Amino acid sequence: MIAEIIAAGSEMLTPFRQDTNSLYLTARLNELGVQVAFKTIVGDNFEHLTGAARIAISRADVVVFSGGLGPTEDDLTREAVGAAMGLKLRRDTEILTGMYKRFAARRMTMPQNNSRQADVLDGAEVLENANGSAPGQYIDTVVGRHRKIVILLPGPPNELKAMYEAECRPRLAATLPERHMARRMLRMALIPESQVDARTAPIYKEYTDVETTILAGHGEIQLHFVCAKASDEEAQARVDELAEKVEAEMGEAVFSSHGESLEEVVLLMLGLRHMSLASAESCTGGLLAQRLTAVPGSSRYFLGGAVVYADRLKTTFAEVPEEMVRTEGPVSEAVARAMAEGIRRKTGAAVGVGITGIAGPGPGAPGPDADKPIGLVYVAMSFAGEGKAKVVELNLTGDRERIRLWASQHGLEQLRRGLLERT
């Protein structure tokens, strides 16, 4: 059983906009055991859309359209699907009456164009739109000797999602063979994808009934496991068994065994240890603090910190000796250590983290940093009552954005590893 998702809309054929509904729809269809084999993006062009519809209906069992159900002349999905499937449109009086009522309630006259939204394909069920005016349509029919399910959904994500949940999922679930899927995700930071694959492939390849996907990006590796079985328990048991074996192989590199983000894990670990955290950031400019505070409830364990971009502020906010900044340079092991220790003392936190580096594209400031390379970053971590802060030197590559992101990622991963050692 394979599906095709067709996103209709010329704006998604510009350099500025992407179809995102298909990610949501893919997740939902996968849950029902339907694999998405094709995604097509096509503009508001009757001929193109009709051609794409015809192809999709011939090569997929389930075809889901998003967009093109509005009232304007550019909204052509109804007509195109009709042409592709040889189905006529009839104007549904019930829908039309509802639309007139809604306009009347707002003391507005309904523009003539809007009545097109009441056009329904022969044999289609009308899907109610809880969040907008364009109804959806659901066709379950036989083309040639093949059963085809064709679904027309509106483009705005909130309308599409609500309509899928309320109207499509129950219909599809009743139609398709019962499926019980289980998922697990393991996450690792700052480890090469090739290493993860080399070490885990011998394990996951044994589980031919579990689909394993490795995704890498932004300093993180994700291992997704998906399994479908006759019961939820059976499926869960398989993904859990595989996840546990992979976790045993990768050990402490796995920061999350149920999908939590690195930020969430660090905050959770701080909570379990009744420790508070403060940060002093130079090259990351608040990125670490921003990532931590994006997590709801982070205020319980993250006190805050300082963005010490100007050298002077390293002294004001993180008690770094002025002399040290001058002689060692703001990007130095000594300054990173002083930042972590200083911000911890200044805020009374149990843990202080300090990050300083050269994010580029310009070189380090004149003075001791002038010849230090772009991508040189120091991450320091200071624990109350433990003496000198530990410092890690990094040599990161890439542009400013990547260096800042990876520096913050190293900051979080150092914290996690540091907390792990302090159970």
Added chain:
Amino acid sequence: MIAEIIAAGSEMLTPFRQDTNSLYLTARLNELGVQVAFKTIVGDNFEHLTGAARIAISRADVVVFSGGLGPTEDDLTREAVGAAMGLKLRRDTEILTGMYKRFAARRMTMPQNNSRQADVLDGAEVLENANGSAPGQYIDTVVGRHRKIVILLPGPPNELKAMYEAECRPRLAATLPERHMARRMLRMALIPESQVDARTAPIYKEYTDVETTILAGHGEIQLHFVCAKASDEEAQARVDELAEKVEAEMGEAVFSSHGESLEEVVLLMLGLRHMSLASAESCTGGLLAQRLTAVPGSSRYFLGGAVVYADRLKTTFAEVPEEMVRTEGPVSEAVARAMAEGIRRKTGAAVGVGITGIAGPGPGAPGPDADKPIGLVYVAMSFAGEGKAKVVELNLTGDRERIRLWASQHGLEQLRRGLLERT
């Protein structure tokens, strides 16, 4: 002349990954006057990929593939295009020799599989890959009576982009009729899209030779103008004329008339006024600082600041009186004002900005904030030598992420408007 972009790779048919290369390719093809009419995403499945290739070559003049050129069994683009076009593959000894040399230089043995990357379609030109091992291919041929250009590019964005620039753009430009395109983008913050459209549509609709696109999101409205003419000057004159009329209508709401980001504009304005800036953030948790420091060279005008998440730090870092936090609550006009003034004094900056609010999902802290609504945010701005800081009260809607983003957006927009008044 229409194009189709085919992204090959099963990972892009999961709920986790999207094709992004097509945005880049669309911009580049548009520059040459080629409109993208279809985008197809297809998995690593020979039959599906061959079918998609056949359809694309029949309905588009230019077909660009991304992905599927690697050495593994899943990399099927070469074979599929060959099958779709009836072209044989030959193993190119020059490519093969190069590959052996690269492996030898790293003292490694080349895995047998890798030699597949040396397979070239009959009649194809080989496109050198400056950033990776998989070469691209370029086919300019006639199918039936129609000229077809078929391009095979590697999937990794850095490889694809470099190869397009160096190898494809010159070939396409030499083939296609000369086109001169000009673009302009106007950006506005925190203004409803409907208002922008109502005020600007009467203007841009007069310019039928300029394509206008309005995009809204993340507290920003973008107006894109694109025009193609016989010469660069003519095209530029048209988009400039339209942009100037729209800018005159929208006035100070336009923060950027050549595409600069709001952060860049604020930093530029600070620079022109020889002013420095510091921030004290509570609910945004470093997001404002992070956005400013993401801009290269920001250190010249942004000194840094404090993330004063814990109440105590509002006093330590921003000199907010403890008593005030207790009586007014951390989310109050008084505290926002004190944060802006305090961080300015403490850092010696010319401008201080303070942001405090309730980002949710939990309610305000017990005490004076307990009954304040989620989304209540205060943004304060203090200018040296001007007395009391100005405070704006916001009532934002949405989830934690949206409230934080909009709060930071308001912070930047307040700064811009404040700086505008101080020319």
